[in-house]
Amino acid sequence: MKHIERIGPLWFIRGQNRGRYPYCHSIFLPEAGILIDPASDRETLTQMRDEGLVKAIWLSHWHEDHFKDLDLFDDLPFFIARKDAPPLSSLEEFLAGYDSEEDFAYWQQVLLTEFHFRPRYPAGYLIPGTTVVLPGTRVDVIAAPGHTPGHVALFFQEGEILFLADYDLTPFGPWYGDHNSSIEDTLASLRYLRNIPARVWLTSHETGIFTSSPGELWDKYEGVVYEREKRLLQALEKPKTMEEIVNLWIIYGRPREPRAFFAFGERAHMKKHLKSLIDRGLVTHKNGLFSRAD
């Protein structure tokens, strides 16, 4: 089968386009028949389904670029952390953070057509702090909130392989743009994960496999968060409206299409940073204008 690399007890299935959104890399545990994050390569996943290899699905978290091909396995049980289950139960829940009608309409369409969204209910939960004993390996389920509240990392004891999921160590940096994401939890999860001893590190996007310690990539990845904040704070030396802040494109670097997608991401991250800066007394918000407090 194409796009598959065998690592210890698991298969690493490369996502299309280096696993960049709307794809991710998938992981498969052949002895247990567990497929994790089915959104890598539809052809390969279809073949695996047709050969009867897959018995159950696990999701690292609720994002659409991790369940794009879940519709191939709708007859199988799926598992996710309890905190991340609600968005999958309906489009309204999924889109709860989208306050403009235009954004809602755009996303509704994209989720139904491109991501095969349908309401889904887990057969059971991945419980952080527990170890799941499977044929082939034991798997530690690790709470890694921030990106989403129920985001989990997985440690495969056989082979000492740590799956970081969307703490993906890419140059873009961490995503914490949803209404229930958190910058502080993201930073805490990064610090926790980097201290777990492992032999191999796997991520959901881009490079995907690290056979030696990611080392300074951890610092760079975390540093993106501080860089975003620094640039926002500099820009607020002159007071700005939310629209003006979005148009700085601090997250994405420049305006991109489709605008509804990228403007949402830009605004969502800026809101998180503004809240954090206001909470620390570094920024004020008066008459619709944000400005540095000093």
Ligand SMILES: [Zn+2]
């Ligand atoms: Zn994600």
